[in-house]
Amino acid sequence: MSAILVEHLVKHFKQVRALDDISFSIREGELFGFIGPDGAGKTTLFRLLTTLLIPDGGKAFINGLDVVKEYRKIRQDIGYMPGKFSLYADLSVEENLNFYATVFGTTVAENYDLIRDIYSQIEPFKKRKAGKLSGGMKQKLALSCALIHKPSVLILDEPTTGVDAVSRLEFWEMLKRLKQSGITVVVATPYMDEASLCDRVALIQSGKIMTISPPSEVINTYPWRLFSVKSADIFSLLGDLKRYPQVHTVFAFGQSAHVSFKSEEVTEPLLHDYLIQHGHSEITISKADANIEDCFMELMIKP
Amino acid sequence: MYKEAAENIIIVRDLVKKFGSFIANDHLSFEVKRGEVFGFLGANGAGKTTAIKILCGLSYPTSGKLTIGGFDIYREREKIKKNIGYMSQRFSLYDDLTVFENIRFYAGIYGLRKKVIEERAAGLMEKLDMKDARDKLLRDIPLGWKQKLAFSVAIIHNPKIVFLDEPTGGVDPITRRQFWDMIFEASRNGITVFVTTHYMDEAEYCDRVSIMVDGKIAALDTPENLKSIYSAESMNEVFLKLARVKVA
Numbered sequence: 001m002s003a004i005l006v007e008h009l010v011k012h013f014k015q016v017r018a019l020d021d022i023s024f025s026i027r028e029g030e031l032f033g034f035i036g037p038d039g040a041g042k043t044t045l046f047r048l049l050t051t052l053l054i055p056d057g058g059k060a061f062i063n064g065l066d067v068v069k070e071y072r073k074i075r076q077d078i079g080y081m082p083g084k085f086s087l088y089a090d091l092s093v094e095e096n097l098n099f100y101a102t103v104f105g106t107t108v109a110e111n112y113d114l115i116r117d118i119y120s121q122i123e124p125f126k127k128r129k130a131g132k133l134s135g136g137m138k139q140k141l142a143l144s145c146a147l148i149h150k151p152s153v154l155i156l157d158e159p160t161t162g163v164d165a166v167s168r169l170e171f172w173e174m175l176k177r178l179k180q181s182g183i184t185v186v187v188a189t190p191y192m193d194e195a196s197l198c199d200r201v202a203l204i205q206s207g208k209i210m211t212i213s214p215p216s217e218v219i220n221t222y223p224w225r226l227f228s229v230k231s232a233d234i235f236s237l238l239g240d241l242k243r244y245p246q247v248h249t250v251f252a253f254g255q256s257a258h259v260s261f262k263s264e265e266v267t268e269p270l271l272h273d274y275l276i277q278h279g280h281s282e283i284t285i286s287k288a289d290a291n292i293e294d295c296f297m298e299l300m301i302k303p
Numbered sequence: 304m305y306k307e308a309a310e311n312i313i314i315v316r317d318l319v320k321k322f323g324s325f326i327a328n329d330h331l332s333f334e335v336k337r338g339e340v341f342g343f344l345g346a347n348g349a350g351k352t353t354a355i356k357i358l359c360g361l362s363y364p365t366s367g368k369l370t371i372g373g374f375d376i377y378r379e380r381e382k383i384k385k386n387i388g389y390m391s392q393r394f395s396l397y398d399d400l401t402v403f404e405n406i407r408f409y410a411g412i413y414g415l416r417k418k419v420i421e422e423r424a425a426g427l428m429e430k431l432d433m434k435d436a437r438d439k440l441l442r443d444i445p446l447g448w449k450q451k452l453a454f455s456v457a458i459i460h461n462p463k464i465v466f467l468d469e470p471t472g473g474v475d476p477i478t479r480r481q482f483w484d485m486i487f488e489a490s491r492n493g494i495t496v497f498v499t500t501h502y503m504d505e506a507e508y509c510d511r512v513s514i515m516v517d518g519k520i521a522a523l524d525t526p527e528n529l530k531s532i533y534s535a536e537s538m539n540e541v542f543l544k545l546a547r548v549k550v551a
Contacts, residue, residue: 036475037446037447037473037474037475037476037478038446038473038474038475039445039446040475134347134348135347135348136346136347136348158473161472161473162347162392162469162472162501163347163501164345164346164347164501164542164546165501165503165539165542165543165546166542166543166546166547167346167347169543190472190473190474190475191502192476205475234508235487235491238484251476251477251480252480252483252508253504254504254506254507254508254526254537254538255507255508255526255527293476296475296476297476297477300475300476300477301477
């Protein structure tokens with residue numbers, strides 16, 4: 001039995017089709033990522049899975065239980081960390097944790113082992129009001145509260161948005177440890193580089209899933225020839241590359257441009273000459289391996 | 304991007320901001336050159352937002368000298384506000400006004416006259432390909448469009464400096480890059496861009512980057528130099544090496 005099974009799920013808000021016939025299944029113990037920008041439908045999907053919204057079409061099951069008919073049972077067995085900080089700002093760290101344990105009919109002591117790694121980092125601040133914690137600490141508290149009743153499925157909606165790169169990395173290390181203890185972890189994120197940390201990813205855009213596979217497979221299915229190009233002036237470089245006759249896409253990646261071609265005819269020397277003719281200097285061109293972001297953008301522009 | 308020696312448009316000397324005994328900004332000193340794209344990075348809690356609020360004239364320093372666009376922070380605060388633009392991810396435009404109403408409202412606040420507003424609004428909407436969305440409520444247009452519109456509105460009065468606080472959070476990767484095209488263009492037109500971001504690849508687009516750790520500036524240089532100094536292949540690595548000091 002899948003931990004999560006979704007069949008032809010549809011949800012609209014007035015004229016907006018927030019979820020447009022979504023189907024997928026997630027295995028027990030998987031670390032599964034939904035990668036997509038704001039407005040893709042990730043939050044709507046998660047609210048449906050956590051039984052907070054009712055679908056307009058299709059079905060969804062958590063551990064074999066229907067999200068509409070058996071929502072009470074599901075709520076006892078899932079942990080949810082919503083996009084915005086939603087704990088009680090005027091209660092202390094400790095009070096929040098105790099509150100959630102009680103609401104789920106357990107105690108902090110009973111499942112402390114599960115959250116120890118995470119909670120121990122904020123325990124020194126346990127008397128501080130939750131509203132006064134830094135972004136990274138709020139995350140850790142919210143995660144502890146979502147785990148305190150030992151759920152089998154953990155659903156996290158953009159847990160790292162607005163958080164710095166260091167805290168993001170640490171957070172994902174925590175998620176991997178949770179997965180190793182057998183919890184199914186489902187995460188939504190707009191950060192493409194986090195996709196590579198998942199077992200499988202679903203790329204989602206405008207209410208539709210574009211692809212579901214392990215991150216390495218997503219990368220392997222990039223269809224075109226990709227080069228990474230640098231010159232002394234990135235801004236002009238982007239412009240000139242976009243005007244190259246057979247170019248397919250040009251996107252900036254930091255100080256380099258990723259340029260793709262459908263045709264086999266374009267070679268590095270030809271490209272090099274073209275750039276010299278347009279007054280570029282300090283040119284480097286190399287074959288590039290596509291990353292998740294290249295693939296995502298390619299899928300976005302498909303007609 | 305090679306820039307000739309340019310005047311300093313922002314000068315900060317020994318900026319200190321305390322909240323009680325907590326020192327949020329601990330003797331910050333730096334300059335930003337006219338037309339530069341200056342990245343202002345730091346971990347959460349490092350003191351970035353505090354510093355930006357002071358630079359925008361929204362908050363008072365505890366001590367230190369600051370000149371923004373040539374104006375003194377203590378004596379010419381209102382002149383500073385007239386000469387800057389500001390955009391943040393958390394708040395930009397009004398959801399319950401239309402695209403045009405938002406443009407008109409902000410242009411008015413920035414002191415532009417009616418005729419100028421009409422011209423610039425038309426030009427802006429043409430450029431962003433939003434003419435058909437003119438009378439749509441802001442809440443009904445995609446996030447990527449909102450971000451691009453908010454940026455254009457933040458510079459509608461041709462300010463000397465525009466402050467961008469995490470402007471591309473959560474936006475799709477194509478729109479992010481279009482947004483940065485707009486930033487490059489503004490910089491080419493002489494507008495100084497002061498930007499904070501958590502996307503480390505965006506840090507690479509900047510002419511220079513400063514990284515705050517625990518209330519101080521831990522590093523300030525071009526991305527190339529920073530990568531060289533810290534033996535890193537990316538700004539992400541530089542950031543991790545510098546900022547991975549605190550855990551919570």
